[in-house]
Amino acid sequence: MKKILAYISAIILTVILVVVGFTFRQVQQQKSTLVNDLQYRTSLLADSFKESIRTPYLSGTTTSVQAVLDKFAGRERLLGLAVYDNRGGLFAMSVGLPQNLVENNNIPEKAMDANSVSSDFSDLNGMSVYVLASPLSQDSKVIGALSVFQRADYIDDNISEIWKTNLLRLLLQALLFSVAIVIIFNWVIYRPIKHLAEAIRQARSGKTGNESDIQKGNSFFKPIVAEISKITRSLVLARNSASEEARMRLQELDSPWTAERLKEFFKAYFKDRQIFVVSNREPYIHRKIKNETVWVVPPSGMVTALEPIMEACGGMWLAHGSGDADKQTVNNQDKIEVPPDEPKYTLKRIWLSEKEIKGYYIGFSNEALWPLCHLAHTRPIFRKEDWTTYRKVNGKFAESLLAEIKDVQRPIILIQDYHFALLPEMIKKARPDAEIGLFWHIPWPSAEVFSICPWRKDILNGMLGADVLGFHTQQHCNNFMETVGKEIESLVDLEKFSVTHNGHSTFIKPFPISVAFTNGAHEDDKPESEVLKNLKLKSKILGIGIDRLDYTKGILERLKGLEFFFDLHPEFKGQFTFLQIAPPSREGVEKYQKFNDEVTHEVERINEKFEDNSWKPIILLKKHHTHDEIYPLYRAAQVCLVTSLSDGMNLVAKEFVSARNDEAGVLILSQFTGAARDLKGALIINPYSAEETAEAIFKAINMPPSEQHRRMKKMRESVRDYNVYRWAAEFLGSINRLD
Ligand code: F6P
Numbered sequence: 001m002k003k004i005l006a007y008i009s010a011i012i013l014t015v016i017l018v019v020v021g022f023t024f025r026q027v028q029q030q031k032s033t034l035v036n037d038l039q040y041r042t043s044l045l046a047d048s049f050k051e052s053i054r055t056p057y058l059s060g061t062t063t064s065v066q067a068v069l070d071k072f073a074g075r076e077r078l079l080g081l082a083v084y085d086n087r088g089g090l091f092a093m094s095v096g097l098p099q100n101l102v103e104n105n106n107i108p109e110k111a112m113d114a115n116s117v118s119s120d121f122s123d124l125n126g127m128s129v130y131v132l133a134s135p136l137s138q139d140s141k142v143i144g145a146l147s148v149f150q151r152a153d154y155i156d157d158n159i160s161e162i163w164k165t166n167l168l169r170l171l172l173q174a175l176l177f178s179v180a181i182v183i184i185f186n187w188v189i190y191r192p193i194k195h196l197a198e199a200i201r202q203a204r205s206g207k208t209g210n211e212s213d214i215q216k217g218n219s220f221f222k223p224i225v226a227e228i229s230k231i232t233r234s235l236v237l238a239r240n241s242a243s244e245e246a247r248m249r250l251q252e253l254d255s256p257w258t259a260e261r262l263k264e265f266f267k268a269y270f271k272d273r274q275i276f277v278v279s280n281r282e283p284y285i286h287r288k289i290k291n292e293t294v295w296v297v298p299p300s301g302m303v304t305a306l307e308p309i310m311e312a313c314g315g316m317w318l319a320h321g322s323g324d325a326d327k328q329t330v331n332n333q334d335k336i337e338v339p340p341d342e343p344k345y346t347l348k349r350i351w352l353s354e355k356e357i358k359g360y361y362i363g364f365s366n367e368a369l370w371p372l373c374h375l376a377h378t379r380p381i382f383r384k385e386d387w388t389t390y391r392k393v394n395g396k397f398a399e400s401l402l403a404e405i406k407d408v409q410r411p412i413i414l415i416q417d418y419h420f421a422l423l424p425e426m427i428k429k430a431r432p433d434a435e436i437g438l439f440w441h442i443p444w445p446s447a448e449v450f451s452i453c454p455w456r457k458d459i460l461n462g463m464l465g466a467d468v469l470g471f472h473t474q475q476h477c478n479n480f481m482e483t484v485g486k487e488i489e490s491l492v493d494l495e496k497f498s499v500t501h502n503g504h505s506t507f508i509k510p511f512p513i514s515v516a517f518t519n520g521a522h523e524d525d526k527p528e529s530e531v532l533k534n535l536k537l538k539s540k541i542l543g544i545g546i547d548r549l550d551y552t553k554g555i556l557e558r559l560k561g562l563e564f565f566f567d568l569h570p571e572f573k574g575q576f577t578f579l580q581i582a583p584p585s586r587e588g589v590e591k592y593q594k595f596n597d598e599v600t601h602e603v604e605r606i607n608e609k610f611e612d613n614s615w616k617p618i619i620l621l622k623k624h625h626t627h628d629e630i631y632p633l634y635r636a637a638q639v640c641l642v643t644s645l646s647d648g649m650n651l652v653a654k655e656f657v658s659a660r661n662d663e664a665g666v667l668i669l670s671q672f673t674g675a676a677r678d679l680k681g682a683l684i685i686n687p688y689s690a691e692e693t694a695e696a697i698f699k700a701i702n703m704p705p706s707e708q709h710r711r712m713k714k715m716r717e718s719v720r721d722y723n724v725y726r727w728a729a730e731f732l733g734s735i736n737r738l739d
Contacts, residue, residue: 004190008181012174019173023166027159034155038130043117045078046134046148053083057136057144062092069094079129079149083136084108086143097149098124101131108133108145115142121152128152192221196228201342257725259312259516265729266313269736274408275315278397278423279416280361282319282347283307284338286329293325295340299548299583299624301513301651302416302441308516309728310345318401320361321349350400352393359389361419362588369418371591372453373442374646375672376552378591382454391422394462398426410435412735415466417441422458425465428504435735438466439511442648443674444476447483460488464501468734470511472649472674477508507738511731512678515654517723518631528636531629535579539615541701543578544637546630546652547644548585549622551595554643554670554687555582559602559618561643561693566610566617568694574615576701578641579633583624596622627655634659639666639700642673643687649674653682657715664708666700667715668693678718681711 049072056064069081073094080097084090088109093102101124111118111133119132130152136144255261266275281300286293297303310317321327321334326349330336334350337343352360363386371378397420405411411431415423415438424436440463450456460483463469471477477497485492490501498507532542543562547553562578582599586592603620610617625633634640640656650673657667657679669675669682676684683696 004185008178008185011181012178015177016170016174019166019170023163023170026166027162030162031155031159034158038150038152038155039119039132042119042130042132042148042150043134046117046132046146049081049148050134050136050146053146054136057083057091058138065092066094073097077151077154079124079151081149082108082147084112084133084145084147086112088112091144101129101149102147105131105147107131108147111135112142112145128156192225196221196225199232200228256517256720257723257729259308259725262309262312262725262729266732269733270412273410273412274405275310275313275412275414276401276405277306277310277315277317277414277416278401278420279303279306279317279319280365280419282321282323282326282349283310283317284336284340284347285323286325287323288325293329295323295329296624297626299585301649304515304651304655305513305724305727306414306416308724311339312725313728314345316346316348316404318348318350318397318404320352327351348400348404350397352396356389356393356396357588359383359386360393362586364390365419366586366589367591368453369421370442370552372450373418373445374552375443375445375449376645378551380452387455391458394420394422394426398423398430401427402430405431405434409433412732413437414439414731422462423465425462428465435738436466437468437470437731437735438463439470439513439731440476440648441472441513443473443646444471444479444483446479447486450479450483451486456483456487460484461501464488464490464499464504464506466506467738468731469506469508470731470734471508472510472512473677474510476648476674477510480508507734509734511727511734512674512722513649513651513727514678514719514722514724515651515658516725517658517720528632531632532636535619537577537579537619539575539577541572541576541639542633542637543576543639543641543697543700544581544633544656545578545641545643546581546625546633546655547642549582549592549596549599550585551591552644552646554645555580555599556595556602557645557687557690558641558643558693559599559606560690561641561687561697562618563606563609564690565694565697566606569698572701573610573617574612576617577615577619578617579619579621579637581621581623581625581630581633584622630655631659634665635662637665639668639697641668641693641697642670642675643668643685643693644670644673645687647673647675651675653679654719657712657719660712660716663712663716664705665712666703666708667711668696668700678722679715680718681714 052072053065053068056068065083069083069092072078073080074096080094082090082093082097082102090102101122105120105122107118107120112135115135115137117132117134119130122129122131130150131147132150133145133147135142136146279302281298281303283297283303283306284295285298286295297307306317317338321330330349333348335346335348338345338347363381363383367381368383368386369380372380401413401423405413411434413427413434413436415436418440420438424438427434427436444450453459464484469480471480481492481494481497481499484490484499488501490499492499496507497509498505545555545558547555549555558580566573580603584592584596587596600620600622603618607616607618634656637656640653642650642653644650647670650669653667653669653673653675656665667679667682669679669684670687671684672687676682683700685692685696687693
């Protein structure tokens with residue numbers, strides 16, 4: 001719209017310039033006509049006055065000359081007359097003629113010197129006066145001069161009148177012109193294009209739009225409209241056959257899971273039931289950047305996994321609205337259709353106060369539960385006030401969700417992560433018919449570790465409100481069962497892997513989360529060479545690490561491993577560069593702030609130790625990168641390092657594998673990630689050992705292509721077979737089997 005306004009303004013500006021130009025010309029012409037006319041009339045007057053004053057002047061009597069002058073002065077625009085002797089001295093002047101006007105001009109002298117008429121404009125207290133002097137002569141000898149003073153201010157008045165009228169006319173024209181342009185633009189271009197865009201969008205998102213929608217508008221775009229109608233029709237047909245194929249594939253256990261297949265699976269097993277996802281982190285964040293509202297996808301494994309599912313199945317996602325432009329982009333029910341450029345489901349944003357964020361997110365979620373569940377040797381901080389706020393915020397989300405499912409029968413609720421341990425019980429109590437799955441995206445510690453939490457029983461009770469409780473690995477499920485057995489009076493069934501508590505059963509199952517497996521094809525991604533050029537990377541071998549700046553990711557340990565590698569193998573100086581992409585995370589948490597500084601210092605220290613004029617061993621980019629930016633980097637890297645100290649799954653490892661359709665590259669993977677159980681082709685390491693890490697880097701760099709190929713192929717098969725659609729189907733399937 002801004003551009004359109006700019007175009008309209010440019011047209012109007014051009015019109016204004018043209019009109020002003022023409023007016024200027026008209027004014028010039030009019031002025032010269034008026035001046036010519038004034039000159040002509042004045043010189044006629046001067047000639048006739050000269051005749052009348054000749055005799056009295058020759059007689060030398062001032063009074064008789066004066067009498068003649070007074071007789072003519074004051075008529076129409078004639079301001080007065082004056083007679084000068086042949087030395088330029090004033091001889092006589094008509095009454096009322098201002099003295100300074102008569103004396104302060106040299107026009108009579110000029111006329112006498114040249115013995116011809118001389119004239120000019122003079123100023124009388126801001127009024128323009130035309131002065132014309134004509135020589136008086138006798139026997140070809142100049143004997144004096146007569147000056148005629150005419151008012152000329154009417155010329156200026158006339159000119160400014162022309163400007164005024166023309167500018168007023170111009171303003172009116174510009175106004176009418178703009179209104180006409182806007183109306184024409186709206187009817188002829190904007191509305192038909194809007195209808196077209198809406199129809200295409202509907203066709204893209206799988207909704208069969210009304211064909212007449214496409215035809216709406218006028219005949220101006222008829223040829224394009226006809227073509228687009230055909231394209232949207234073929235799109236609908238293609239979509240129908242894809243979903244038919246997916247329906248048939250439902251029975252074939254071996255065929256790969258796709259978005260279409262998941263959609264068909266959902267339709268077949270859940271019919272018209274609706275999905276509601278609840279998470280802390282929202283899938284799309286709106287931000288204000290330089291007066292423009294933009295949206296970003298946050299760095300979150302949970303979002304990476306859930307987003308394709310919501311796109312496939314539709315429904316509603318409730319999450320904390322954390323962007324500074326989030327409020328401006330929702331409707332009056334705090335909802336927005338997403339993805340913003342191709343809406344497929346509804347995002348409902350829930351607003352939290354600073355105090356709530358501090359207690360629930362920074363405090364209890366990230367300073368208590370996160371370090372409690374991750375074995376990364378960071379002490380959890382349990383504050384009573386954080387716990388109270390955590391409970392309150394869980395209640396706030398429960399209230400909002402309950403309002404949304406008020407008229408929905410047997411809703412399917414998928415609760416995500418450790419931010420909402422209490423939510424399942426809250427919902428189940430209010431809506432026993434709701435089927436609730438809780439997926440815990442982070443590890444579950446041993447019973448002993450968990451026992452230090454002062455509110456452990458409340459947390460377990462809250463979680464056991466879910467019908468299905470998912471973890472990434474069997475080990476985490478086992479830990480949870482052990483914890484429940486130790487902490488809560490309940491029936492723990494190790495055969496069915498269920499816990500029955502207060503008459504309600506919860507099934508505990510591993511669902512190793514995954515990625516969509518794009519097979520290397522990623523929308524809009526750039527060629528690797530271009531990306532490396534942009535990064536000014538010159539060395540032959542690239543290593544890559546992509547992690548949120550989180551102490552559980554083992555970034556400091558990885559840096560130690562790299563230092564050890566260059567100490568052991570100085571021949572790789574200038575040959576191998578490690579690129580660490582580390583978007584800042586949870587910046588409100590003190591531990592994360594310190595960690596951020598530690599990583600920066602460590603990178604600087606190692607770089608100073610090994611760098612030369614043209615090469616640095618480590619490049620640290622502390623900036624969020626989109627998937628489109630990351631995928632070419634995955635493909636350009638010889639080795640990807642995932643060295644988490646404790647990680648539920650780690651989707652970076654699976655993304656790297658998914659990006660490598662060339663079946664090359666080596667993954668170095670920490671034994672403490674859930675992914676290490678799925679990706680058997682990786683070089684598995686203990687990240688606490690710098691020696692092991694360095695050795696693995698050396699092995700990866702020197703690995704023969706055939707071995708890379710064998711390992712990568714194996715890992716790709718695993719990710720392709722168990723992609724995120726299958727993860728969702730199994731998780732949803734386990735909820736469905738409850739009936
Ligand atoms: O994957 C685990 C997780 O805690 C997600 O729930 C979360 O979105 C992600 O890590 C990133 O953390 P945050 O949302 O706190 O930035």
